Amino acid sequence: MVDQYSQFVDKELNMTVDGRQTIDENIADSVGIKKAFRAYRSVITERGQEENKYPTLPYSQNQIFFIGFAQNWCINAVPGARAFMLRYHVHSPGYIRRSQKTRTERGLTLQTRNQIQRASHDEI
Numbered sequence: 336m337v338d339q340y341s342q343f344v345d346k347e348l349n350m351t352v353d354g355r356q357t358i359d360e361n362i363a364d365s366v367g368i369k370k371a372f373r374a375y376r377s378v379i380t381e382r383g384q385e386e387n388k389y390p391t392l393p394y395s396q397n398q399i400f401f402i403g404f405a406q407n408w409c410i411n412a413v414p415g416a417r418a419f420m421l422r423y424h425v426h427s428p429g430y431i432r433r434s435q436k437t438r439t440e441r442g443l444t445l446q447t448r449n450q451i452q453r454a455s456h457d458e459i
Contacts, residue, residue: 368404
């Protein structure tokens, strides 16, 4: 996981995440989203069916779960704030947290992951 996060580059700043500095929070994010998704699926199993709350969207309910998670990290930080986070903060910047979690978790098709990646790139 250290290596995974250390590969993320903020292209505008030409800076990378320090995977060693952010490892504890990255693990917490990973465990948290996995537990939340399992809990979500458990509720669906208990109900015996999955509600289609957004029938006009081209996404499954699992995909919407992960899109909801990713939306939590949608911010548009100025370069100075991103540089500060990359140098000193124990959390990876939001756009990286969102990209990495949705990239590695089940439930998203390649198309949805690409859409989230494009949104991440557009914010930088």
